[in-house]
Each structure stands twice: as structure tokens, then as C-alpha cells.
């Protein structure tokens with residue numbers, strides 16, 4: 761299952777970014793997920809909960825930022841977004857297009873309990 765290996769790498773990133781004794785304070789891990797990253801957020805969430813249970817990260821949960829699929833047309837310089845991975849320009853019908861976003865999959869932020877306390 762693809763999401764399981766992604767969940768594992770997110771777990772690895774958290775372990776690398778947060779000191780061992782603060783792992784239990786991790787509450788939110790923000791993840792950027794592009795429409796066409798090939799990952800189903802719900803399924804990723806489920807896998808993450810499964811492998812982080814019984815670990816210091818049991819209280820951590822994933823929060824997703826969904827990035828739409830966006831394409832730029834090199835012919836008319838217009839950009840357009842869609843949910844179906846359509847790469848033909850709807851304005852001029854050009855096929856010389858470049859994908860701007862929608863394939864992201866990255867951890868952008870890790871929020872700890874004590875950091876939240878400081879902010880509040």
C-alpha cells in the first residue's frame with residue numbers, strides 16, 4: 761500500500777525534526793498534498809494513526825493542505841486549475857502546457873503542544 765510507506769516517511773521526518781524527548785508533545789503535522797500526488801489523504805491519515813499508535817507520537821495527527829492541480833499554458837500564458845489533471849488549455853486549446861502544482865507531497869510544519877501554549 762502506497763500510503764503506508766508515505767506515512768512511514770512522514771514519521772521519519774518527524775523523528776528527524778523533533779528531539780526525542782519532545783516527540784510526545786507533537787500534536788499536528790501539516791502535510792501538503794497535491795490533487796495528483798497519488799495519495800489519498802484519508803487513507804494516509806489512517807496509516808499514520810496505525811503506525812504511530814503505541815509510540816510517543818500517538819497524540820499527533822495529520823492536517824492536510826490540499827493543493828489543486830494547476831497548469832500554465834505556454835501559448836497564451838494563462839494558468840488554469842482543475843481536478844481532473846486536464847493539461848489542454850481551456851482558453852486557446854494549446855497543448856504546450858506546464859504543470860505548476862498538484863503533485864506536492866511534503867511535510868510543511870510540525871506543531872508541538874508547548875509551542876501552542878506559548879502562542880496562546
Ligand SMILES: [Zn+2]
Pocket residue numbers: 833834835836837838849850851852853854
Ligand atoms: Zn492557452
